[in-house]
């Protein structure tokens with residue numbers, strides 16, 4: 097399993113105090129993604145321009161010529177060429193380079209997560225799998241979930257659920273809470289902004305509900321994409337007409353990923369878009385309530 101970070105003491109991604117495991121690798125490419133370092137499945141070098149003094153030592157020592165200077169982004173590593181030797185990290189005296197992503201085997205990861213067991217039992221918390229797309233870890237994640245379940249750990253997963261049902265189904269008896277995104281009801285628009293249509297996602301949401309899963313729908317509200325009453329009516333109608341699901345969290349757009357795009361040498365389409373706050377979503381929350389849904393602005 098390839099993990100890019102483990103965050104402790106989270107309170108927004110499930111009940112109680114959570115340890116959130118962010119897996120690397122995603123099959124969507126959402127234009128607004130907050131975690132661009134999660135998209136590639138393998139580890140990659142991240143660069144911090146603000147710490148760099150421009151000495152060029154990293155490029156000198158790279159054995160495969162993966163580091164070039166870019167006027168906008170600085171000394172960026174090309175992940176297609178990089179062999180993750182670590183030489184540029186050793187050469188940099190300013191800690192301007194790091195490798196994002198690390199392979200974990202199941203036993204070590206279980207051991208790491210069980211370090212927080214006391215916080216889980218005192219708060220009713222547990223472990224949340226996030227990403228990237230955690231479901232791409234496939235059978236390894238099923239096995240990890242089973243191992244944690246054996247230890248009576250509450251499990252939640254945050255997913256776009258854009259996978260065939262046989263990938264998702266084995267998680268039904270293991271996961272206590274599924275957070276599933278609905279980004280847009282219009283499949284063509286969904287594809288334009290995420291590089292995948294929404295058919296599997298919508299089918300999986302219906303199937304999860306029919307199988308009695310505990311599901312909270314999350315909708316990232318993105319300016320110019322799905323932030324109008326007209327667009328959100330379609331999402332609320334879909335839920336009312338096809339499922340018995342009640343809980344919806346609307347997540348306001350933010351640019352938290354901006355520095356990470358720069359560190360990977362990637363342009364960010366939303367660089368100049370204003371951050372939103374929960375209060376900006378009040379009208380959409382009220383609209384959702386008209387549909388009889390329990391809609392909340394922000395992650396609870």
Ligand code: SF4
Pocket residue numbers: 141154157158159160161162163173174177178179180181182183184185
């Ligand atoms: S990790 Fe090694 S191969 Fe990759 S960019 Fe740095 S020096 Fe080059």
Ligand code: SF4
Pocket residue numbers: 147148149150151152153154155171187188189190191192193
């Ligand atoms: S070695 Fe470090 S400080 Fe020097 S150019 Fe590379 S990233 Fe910048």
